[in-house]
Amino acid sequence: MRQLSFSLAINEALHQMMSSDESVFLIGQGVKSPWYVGNTARGLFEKFGPERVIDTPVSENAITGAAVGAALVGMRPIVVHPRMDFMMYAMDPIVNEAANWHYMFGGRSSVPVVIWGIINRGGEQAAQHSQALHSLFAHIPGLKVVMPSTPYDAKGLMISAIRDDNPVIYIDDRWLYKIEGDVPEQIYSVPIGKGIVRKRGKDVTLVSASYMVVESMKASELLRKEGIDVEVIDLRSIKPIDELLIFESVKKTGRLVIADAGWKTYGMAAEIAAIVAENIFDELKSPIQRVTLPDVPAPASSALEMVYYPNATHIVQAIKKLLSGKEAPWRIKSVS
Amino acid sequence: MQYSKKFLVNLYQTMVRIRLCEESLVEPILKEEVRCPVHLYCGEEAIATGVCAALSETDYIFGTHRSHGHYLAKGGSLKGLISEIYGKETGCSRGRGGSMHIIEPEKGVMGAAPIVAGTISLALGTALASKIRKEKRVSVSFFGDGATGEGVLYESLNFAALKKLPVLFVCENNFYSTHMPIRECRPNNDIFKIGKSYDILSLKVDGNDVLEVYEAAQKAVEACRNDDGPVFIECVTYRLRGHVGPDDNIHGTHTDIRPEEEIKEWRKKDPVINFEHFLLNNNILEKGDIDEIRKQIEKEIKDAHLFAKNSPYPEKSELKKYIFA
Ligand SMILES: Cc1ncc(C[n+]2csc(CCOP(=O)(O)OP(=O)(O)O)c2C)c(N)n1
C-alpha cells in the first residue's frame, strides 16, 4: 500500500474532507505556516483560501468559541492548538460549552466540532510547553478523545472526528509526525471508541495510546527476545474506551501493564486499572502496573528530561517486575 | 530632562550587557550546547533598560518568553541566566526552567514564562498586595503585541483601572507574533489606544530610544506611586533576530517572513548603536570609554559562560525535588 508519514496522513484527511464537504474549515494558530503544525496543513491555505483556512491571532478562548459557535449552525470546524498547553485558555468553550451543550439543551442542538491539540514535548521546552493533557479532557462527560499512533489511524480518526456530530478532541504527538505507514488514498474512517491489538501475545497485556504505542512495540520486541510474549493494545480512542478489547485480552493473559505519556495520578492509566479491577478482578494473576510520567512538571534540563519521559526500558522493567512477582495473594486458595 | 553622567553610563552598560549576552548565545545555540528554545531580545534592549531604570529594587516585574533583557535590566545575574539557559543546577531556576522560565525574586524579577499573556494578571496580584500592605511598590507587566489577542489583557486592564492598581502595562510592539505580521492580528497598529478605553494614562513611545522609554516609565511609575495608576505604555520596536533562535533563515536562505528591506531599515534604528552615538556626540563618553565598557562586559559574559559550562547539571535523583503534591 502507499506509504505516508503521520503528519501527511493528517494533511490528506484535511484536504479530502475540505474538498468533499464545504462545511469543513480549519482555524487556529499557524495553519498557514509550517512553524507550528509541521506539514499537517501543507497546501491547504493555497487550495482553500483564507476563508476556510484561518490563521488567527493568539486568542485561544475566542477562537475555540468561534469554532464551537460555527458548529452550532452546521459547520464542521477543526480548531487546532499547535500545543495543547495553549488549550488551557480555551477550557471554557470546550468544557463548559461544547461538552455540555447537547445534554443541557435536551438534545435539541449539537456541536460537531473537532478540537485538535498537539502534544509537543522534549527539547528542553519545560513546564508550559510539554504537557500531555489528554486525561483532563477524557474526564469530561460530553467529549470524545481520540489519540492515533499510526498514519493510518491519524487519517481515519481525523475523518471520523470531522464526521462526528459531537465534539471530538483529537490529540496527536509531534514525536509521531515522521513515522511512515500504510495509508489508503481514498477517504475512510476508523471508528471512534474502538481499539486494536497491535501484537498478539499470551503473557501480559500492555495497553497504551498515541506515542506510547511506539514505545510499547519496542518493549514487546525486547521482551520477545527474552521469551516473554506481550499482547499490545493500541486504544486509539481513550474516550469512549474499548473496554471489551481490554477485558478479552486480560482474561487471556491475566496480567496488565498500562503505558501512558501523561501523569500518573487520576490519569488514563488509573482509569484503565480501575475498570479492569472493577469488572474482571478475578482474572488478574498479579497487581496492575502503570508506566507513566512521574507526577512532576516537565523539567527543562536535558539531564532531567532523560529520566522524566517514560520509554520502552521503563515498560520492560515494569513487565519483568510483574512477571517475577509471586502469584497474586487473592488467587492463592486457602487450604483448610 | 537633565541626566547625570553616571545615570547615562549605567543605561548604556545595561543595554550593552543585554546585547552582548544575547549575541553570546548565538554560537552555543548553533552548536547545540544550548538546547532549550531561546528568544533573543536583540533590538529591544532600550525597553527593558528604560523601564527598569525608573524602578527601584523593591518593585516587581513579570515577563514573557523573551525576557533575558527584563531579567538583566532588573538586576538579575548573568551567571544565573546563562547557567539556566545551559540547563545547569546553578541557573536562576536551577535548570528546571530554561530560557523561557527565569526568575530572581530578590531583585523583583517575579517570573517570566512563555504562555502568551499568562503573567499579565499576576502583576495585578503583586500590585494588590502592595496596595493592601501600603508599600507603594509598582508592578510591571511586560508583554508583546501578540498578547493583545488574549482576553486576559482586557480583564486585567479593567480590574487594574477599576481598583487604581499600581501596574505598569508595557507592550513591546515589534510588529510580529511569530509568523504573523501585526496587520493580520489586529485591525490597527495603535496598541496604546487599548488603555484609553479604560480611562487610564496611555502612551506610545519609540521603544528604540532608551531616554524616551525612561521618561515615559518615570512618569508612569510616579503616577502609580501616587495612586494614579495603572498606566499603559506601548513601546514601538523591532527584533533584530528571529522569533526563536538566532534567526528564521534556514540553510542560509532568507526564509524570515519579514521583508529584507524592512529588516534593513530597522537595523538603522539599532537602539544600542544609536545611544552610543548620542553619548559620543554629546561628549559624555569617548571612543576609548566605549571600548573599555564593552571589553569589561565581554569579560563578564565570558566568565558567565565558563561558570555555566563548569557547573553541574541537576542530579537525576532530584527530579522530584521541588514538587509538593
Ligand atoms: C497561549 C499561547 N499561545 C500561543 C503561544 C505560541 N507563541 C509563542 S510566542 C508567540 C508570539 C508572541 O508574540 P508577541 O507577544 O508579540 O511577542 P514577541 O515574540 O514578538 O516578543 C506565540 C503565539 C504561546 N506561547 N502561548
Ligand SMILES: [Mg+2]
Ligand atoms: Mg511581537
